[in-house]
Amino acid sequence: xxxxxxxxxxxxxxxxIAASLLLAAGTRTTPxxxxxTAWPIASEPVTVLAPTATATEAxxxxxxxxxxxxxxxxxxxxxxEAQVVYWDGTKWGVSYKARQAAVAWCALNRYDAAGxxxxxxxxxxAPYQFAWSSDAEITDSMMALARDVVNRWWLERRxxxxxxxxxxxxxxxxxxxxxxxxxxxxxxxxxxxxxWSLPDPYQT
Numbered sequence: 001x002x003x004x005x006x007x008x009x010x011x012x013x014x015x016x017i018a019a020s021l022l023l024a025a026g027t028r029t030t031p032x033x034x035x036x037t038a039w040p041i042a043s044e045p046v047t048v049l050a051p052t053a054t055a056t057e058a059x060x061x062x063x064x065x066x067x068x069x070x071x072x073x074x075x076x077x078x079x080x081e082a083q084v085v086y087w088d089g090t091k092w093g094v095s096y097k098a099r100q101a102a103v104a105w106c107a108l109n110r111y112d113a114a115g116x117x118x119x120x121x122x123x124x125x126a127p128y129q130f131a132w133s134s135d136a137e138i139t140d141s142m143m144a145l146a147r148d149v150v151n152r153w154w155l156e157r158r159x160x161x162x163x164x165x166x167x168x169x170x171x172x173x174x175x176x177x178x179x180x181x182x183x184x185x186x187x188x189x190x191x192x193x194x195x196w197s198l199p200d201p202y203q204t
Contacts, residue, residue, distance in 0.1 A: 064154045070120040074104055074146040076136035077124050082181065083142065094181060097145065097202040098166040102183060102194070103130075104149040105167035106174055113172060152201075164201030167194060 082100040094100050107130060110123045124132040152163040167183055171194055174183040183194040
């Protein structure tokens with residue numbers, strides 16, 4: 001009798017297990033896969049912000065608008081307008097580098113005043129303005145000075161202060177007598193000239 005009860009209990013347990021398996025099979029019709037949605041879908045549209053500049057873009061300097069050819073033209077202009085020369089045993093020309101540099105600053109002042117309507121080449125080659133000529137000598141000293149002034153000017157254009165100007169920005173005109181150049185703010189020669197009161201960045 002006891003043995004029969006044990007068999008009956010075991011059979012009942014087997015029936016329950018089989019029923020559980022059948023129920024589980026009936027509720028899962030496809031194999032289980034993990035969800036591919038990583039985050040809940042937003043109930044409102046998402047505002048996409050414009051991408052910010054990358055580190056490379058942020059640190060890449062803006063190219064200077066003055067070309068290498070124009071720097072060469074500027075050096076030729078300096079040679080013709082302010083080069084120290086000797087003739088008949090006499091020293092002629094502008095002997096102070098700061099005053100030589102002022103010729104370049106004057107040309108760049110005119111470039112700024114043109115507001116992008118003219119290139120530096122246009123300004124240097126305009127008739128009866130600067131003494132630029134395509135066959136003028138290109139000396140190492142004047143090339144170095146032309147490049148130095150352009151570098152200082154470009155630093156100033158990008159926000160630097162006290163870059164070592166030798167001529168204020170409103171001086172656009174000058175005349176020379178072979179020994180010195182006289183810079184002024186007005187086209188008409190009123191007899192009022194730049195007094196060289198800025199510090200000399202080339203003085204050692």
